[in-house]
Amino acid sequence: MELTAVGKRYGRGGRWILRDVQLAAGPGELVRIAGANGSGKSTLLRLVAGIERPSTGRVVRPGAAAYVPERFPPALPFDAASYLLRVGRVHGLSEAVARRRSGEWLDRFGIADRAGTPLSRLSKGTCQKVAVAQALIAEARVLLLDEAWTGLDPGARAVLDEAAAERAAAGGTVLFVDHDPARLAGRTSAAYLVGADGGLRPAQEPPEAVDPGGPVMEIEVDVPDGAPLPERLPGAPEATALGGTAVRLAVPAAHSDALLRSLLLGRPAVRVLAVRRREEER
Template sequence: MELTAVGKRYGRRERWILRGVDLAVGPGELVRIAGRNGSGKSTLLRLVAGIERPSTGRVARPGPAAYVPERFPPALPFDAASYLLRVGRVHGLSAERARRRAGELLDRFGVADRAGTPLSRLSKGTCQKVAVAQALLPEARVLLLDEAWTGLDPEARAVLDEAAAERAAAGGTVLFVDHDPARLAGLTSAAYRVGTDGVLRPVEDGVPEPAAGGPVMEVEVDVPDGAPLPTALPGAPEVTALAGTAVRLAVPAAHSDALLRRLLLGRPAVRVLAVRRREEGER
């Protein structure tokens, strides 16, 4: 996905919301977009989604994007399940596949019992879960999350964290905006900030480093034919070459689950040989 010299303003005499934006994000990347309220973060995501057109420049995507808007319109004339079915069909899924994915996601977010409830009668939190589900449903190559965690309960926020990491691990491109600076810490591959001048700049030290101290997990894997490991691995693991095509990855324990998912779902697929906790004082 690539933005080249992108600018946006709403009227020839209006101020530039975005100007001169150059951004290239590859498959498997999970990227944070930061900035003050009103700085243009949501506008940037809408341009990537194709909802709005740039005033200048070009936006190129590898395929359709799935998007969770900052505000989801709950007054649509559907119940949760039929709405998700329609979204799936729009994205080209078969009716059977769309129904199955809808059921899986409603269950994953703990609202399967409200599948037949009209959207207008759902609570704000449940509506937000449906909004997230509709973006995850098609497994699009580009996933855009605009404050998607707002209004979710802690359990659902954790599910969305996991789902975003899974989408990137499967080769998707994920851009997200969130007010919590710790959101997906250790998993992001890059971070950018939209300035008050509308210019997008890399955030220095935007990818959080693994926390010092604490328990460490070691994951030994065999990489077929000595192929390179997937890029931007969660937790920025310390890599040690072993015999043959095997390597050992040492990562803070808090990132070990995400690392294993990325290794097992990413490309190239690797074979996990062993997982162990590094004892204190070991190197």
């Protein structure tokens, strides 16, 4: 995905929201877009999604994009399950695959029991879970999350953290905006700041908030074809070769679930040999 000299303004004499934006992000990248309120972060994501056209420059995407908007319209004439099914079909999924993925994400967000409830009768938080699910079922090459964590309960936020990392681990390109500066800290591949002038410049990521003295999990895996594991995995695990195609990954326990999901759902395919808590330094 690449933006070249992209600018955006509304009307011939309007103020430039974005100006001369250069951005390149490849498969497996998880990218934070930061900036003050009204700086143009949401505009940038809409340009990448193809919802809006740039006033200048060019946007190139490697494939279809899935987008979670800053505001999700709940007053749609569907229940949660039928809405997700229709979105899945729009993304080109078969009916069977769309139904299966919809059910999986409703279950993962803990709202499977509300699959048949009209969107207009769902709480704001539950609607936001549906808004997130409609983008995740696509497994698109580009995933765009615009304040997608807002309105979610802590458990659902953790699920979305894992989902974003999993999509990147599976080869997707993920761009996200969130008001929490520590969101996905330690997992991102890059961060950018939209300035007051509408330009985009690299930004420094905050350190990962993990207790260095906390529990560590060791996950031993075998990669049958000997392919290298992705460079960036949830929790930035420490890898140790065990001989042959086996590898031991040591990761803070807080990230072990996300790491396992990334390994099992991503590429290359791996076989999990063992999962244990590290008791003593080897």
